[in-house]
Amino acid sequence: MGPGGYRLGAFPHPFREWNDRYRDDVRAFWRGDGHMLPGLAKALLGSPETFDNGRRPATASINLITSHDGFTLADLVSYREKHNEANGEGNRDGHAANFSDNLGVEGPTTDPVIRAARGRRQRAMLATLFLSQGIPMLLGGDEIGNSQRGNNNAYAQDNEIGWVGWKDADEALLAYARRLSTLRRRYKVLSQRNFLHARARPADGLPDLEWWHPDGRAPLDSDWNDHLHTMGVIVRASAETIKDSGDSEVFAVFNAGPARDVVLPAGIWVRVLDSANPDAPERPVETTYKAAEQSVLLFAHPEI
Numbered sequence: 390m391g392p393g394g395y396r397l398g399a400f401p402h403p404f405r406e407w408n409d410r411y412r413d414d415v416r417a418f419w420r421g422d423g424h425m426l427p428g429l430a431k432a433l434l435g436s437p438e439t440f441d442n443g444r445r446p447a448t449a450s451i452n453l454i455t456s457h458d459g460f461t462l463a464d465l466v467s468y469r470e471k472h473n474e475a476n477g478e479g480n481r482d483g484h485a486a487n488f489s490d491n492l493g494v495e496g497p498t499t500d501p502v503i504r505a506a507r508g509r510r511q512r513a514m515l516a517t518l519f520l521s522q523g524i525p526m527l528l529g530g531d532e533i534g535n536s537q538r539g540n541n542n543a544y545a546q547d548n549e550i551g552w553v554g555w556k557d558a559d560e561a562l563l564a565y566a567r568r569l570s571t572l573r574r575r576y577k578v579l580s581q582r583n584f585l586h587a588r589a590r591p592a593d594g595l596p597d598l599e600w601w602h603p604d605g606r607a608p609l610d611s612d613w614n615d616h617l618h619t620m621g622v623i624v625r626a627s628a629e630t631i632k633d634s635g636d637s638e639v640f641a642v643f644n645a646g647p648a649r650d651v652v653l654p655a656g657i658w659v660r661v662l663d664s665a666n667p668d669a670p671e672r673p674v675e676t677t678y679k680a681a682e683q684s685v686l687l688f689a690h691p692e693i
Contacts, residue, residue, distance in 0.1 A: 405448065410432075411454075412455075414429060415514060425645075426620055446582040455531055459541045462515070466510045468539040477545070520641050536554070601622060602617075602620070608620065622640070624641065642688075644685070658674050
């Protein structure tokens with residue numbers, strides 16, 4: 390509303406802004422939409438093309454996948470269409486471009502294959518949120534699998550549609566969300582104030598960011614516009630950091646496609662997160678690791 394209309398990124402420092410482009414690009418990537426790698430890459434970096442101006446920090450981007458307005462995370466993987474009939478507006482209200490999917494059945498199901506697929510996608514999207522630069526915003530209830538029965542505009546529902554279903558809490562998903570929060574605090578390079586631009590760091594000459602093709606090489610320009618659904622990234626402290634923080638680099642992999650082998654960068658790595666196997670303990674890995682379908686991986690160097 391108002392002069393200029395949509396103004397994402399146009400607010401001055403010290404404003405922080407809800408990044409709805411992040412929301413749409415991350416949803417589309419995990420849904421498997423084609424040519425979404427560039428959108429995912431921007432999202433993971435806190436959208437510098439939008440916010441890196443006027444001395445704004447990377448924390449200017451408030452990253453969200455869901456909010457009070459729209460689908461919950463559980464509904465995002467359970468409904469292809471909005472179901473707002475209870476609002477009394479003929480299902481005309483609510484956002485229509487949800488970038489959602491039901492993974493085979495609209496709404497609740499007892500099918501174990503579909504339920505497992507929905508769980509994998511929820512965990513992958515949550516991992517993406519917590520591994521992105523910027524400020525992660527988590528909708529209350531998403532960490533326990535709360536549903537609004539496909540209603541993406543529940544403003545009028547002071548009942549079980551709009552309430553958080555605590556008695557049906559997904560305790561395993563809650564434990565996973567807690568683990569993601571712990572990992573983000575543990576590896577400070579995941580939440581930097583400076584934007585990352587693959588610039589050489591004065592201390593060691595290494596770039597603060599390196600994209601990584603799963604075949605074990607730097608991606609080509611053509612890879613970004615191919616039907617590639619897997620990409621890795623090495624994240625280090627920003628080249629603009631005044632003093633070396635001592636934080637180690639991490640390597641993350643985002644695989645929205647089928648299972649595939651990923652060749653790791655040189656060095657000794659420990660897998661600290663596999664969203665497809667959230668209860669797996671941390672363990673050292675060899676030069677190649679199989680990324681499960683619809684999964685996020687995080688690797689770090691052994692702690693001394």
